[in-house]
Amino acid sequence: MQPLENITAMMVFARVVDTLSFTDAANSLGLSKSFVSKEIAQLEIRLGVKLLERPPGILPLPKSGAPGISFAPGHCRK
Numbered sequence: 001m002q003p004l005e006n007i008t009a010m011m012v013f014a015r016v017v018d019t020l021s022f023t024d025a026a027n028s029l030g031l032s033k034s035f036v037s038k039e040i041a042q043l044e045i046r047l048g049v050k051l052l053e054r055p056p057g058i059l060p061l062p063k064s065g066a067p068g069i070s071f072a073p074g075h076c077r078k
Helices: 003-019 024-029 035-047 063-071
Strands: none
Touching: 003 024, 003 035, 024 035
């Protein structure tokens, strides 16, 4: 994996966490919802943890995704 892919994935993750919505994150970043979903899925695979729950509506964070919160807000905002 290239370092740029890591940065992109973390920026996408940060925006999803900030908005609690794949759709809102995609819209705010100018990306498709599909791209956002795939980036999160690939990041979860690379890290070996589930970062987000995916029920319809609001996105609660599982405990394994919580450490990413300390990195995400304020570090990757557009």
